[in-house]
Amino acid sequence: MFKKKKALAIDIGTTAIRGLSLAKTARGAGIASLSLSPISAASEEREKAWKKTTWALIKEAGATHIIISLPGRGVLVRFISLPLVASGKIESMLQYEVQHQLPFPLDAVVWSYQILSQEEKINLLVGAVKKDLVNNLLNLFADLRVEIDFIDSDTFALLNVLRFSPEFERDKTIAFLEIGAESSNLLICYNEQILIRSLTISGNALTTAIEEVSKIEFSEAEEKKIKEGETQFPLLSSVLENLVTEIQNSIDYWRFTQKGPEIRKLLLAGGSSKLAGLSDFFAEKLRVETTPFNPFANISCPSQFKEVVEKESSRLAVAVGLALRQL
Ligand SMILES: Nc1ncnc2c1ncn2[C@@H]1O[C@H](COP(=O)(O)OP(=O)(O)OP(=O)(O)O)[C@@H](O)[C@H]1O
Numbered sequence: 001m002f003k004k005k006k007a008l009a010i011d012i013g014t015t016a017i018r019g020l021s022l023a024k025t026a027r028g029a030g031i032a033s034l035s036l037s038p039i040s041a042a043s044e045e046r047e048k049a050w051k052k053t054t055w056a057l058i059k060e061a062g063a064t065h066i067i068i069s070l071p072g073r074g075v076l077v078r079f080i081s082l083p084l085v086a087s088g089k090i091e092s093m094l095q096y097e098v099q100h101q102l103p104f105p106l107d108a109v110v111w112s113y114q115i116l117s118q119e120e121k122i123n124l125l126v127g128a129v130k131k132d133l134v135n136n137l138l139n140l141f142a143d144l145r146v147e148i149d150f151i152d153s154d155t156f157a158l159l160n161v162l163r164f165s166p167e168f169e170r171d172k173t174i175a176f177l178e179i180g181a182e183s184s185n186l187l188i189c190y191n192e193q194i195l196i197r198s199l200t201i202s203g204n205a206l207t208t209a210i211e212e213v214s215k216i217e218f219s220e221a222e223e224k225k226i227k228e229g230e231t232q233f234p235l236l237s238s239v240l241e242n243l244v245t246e247i248q249n250s251i252d253y254w255r256f257t258q259k260g261p262e263i264r265k266l267l268l269a270g271g272s273s274k275l276a277g278l279s280d281f282f283a284e285k286l287r288v289e290t291t292p293f294n295p296f297a298n299i300s301c302p303s304q305f306k307e308v309v310e311k312e313s314s315r316l317a318v319a320v321g322l323a324l325r326q327l
């Protein structure tokens, strides 16, 4: 009998397209294929570059099935508790709740849910996204003979990879911040209680700050930020202060509205988390232990992927979360 081939998880980001598939191994999970292709196109050309790179990636991997993801900033996520009901009734009860939370009609969105636990109550995460955003994503694959097994969101993928990692402990409140080029996603988890927020400040805002103060081109500012992070820190401090305020606002919502317990640890991922000095800055401002997150901590890595994993693990958290869907 032929075994069904694992789908290829594809994370389409502003600065790179990442393809990853995982396989079950005797000791858990291992990388079956991995690639990271940089995208350097300006925003107006980006869609074309995405299409070209994604197609090449699918062809190279010989993938027939894929899992893709929507950016966290386009997806509304809410934590909802329902009384225990038969599983056939969940959807109709949720429909009412979802409409209640949305600022636009239910038929303008597609929505889905994930059950987190069912004990005294059913705790669920519900995600809703505008249909146009989904259609734009699907357009990238319109002419390809490939089946889309799952459309995830970056934030749900991050939740998946966090829950799979040894950092995740029940009864311990963990905050997880992924800072990319154009999006920043924040998750706070305690047992089945979850807060998911998309923040407005990310890597490009830092580059723009250097660009404006130093009066240089964006690409030059980008290089300066990456190569001379430590010395550029004073130029970035006001943008970073704004980011801290956004994080603090979410923490306050978690503490006072959701009545969540105090955060014990902040984990960082995303390319921008590599900014020299950032981890110490957050630790000092938010007064919480801050460490880098390793998405591959529970995943074995064959030697041919070691170099990419060591260098780019922070930029692969979403891809790992997507690929875990099929394990
Ligand atoms: N050493 C570094 N110091 C500071 N910033 C860095 C460093 N390395 C990468 N970055 C920044 O990380 C960002 C890219 O990270 P990542 O690959 O996670 O984003 P993305 O997934 O492409 O974007 P998005 O998810 O926001 O669409 C860029 O803004 C880049 O400048």
Ligand SMILES: [Mg+2]
Residues within 6 Å of the ligand: 012, 013, 014, 180, 181, 318
């Ligand atoms: Mg990203």
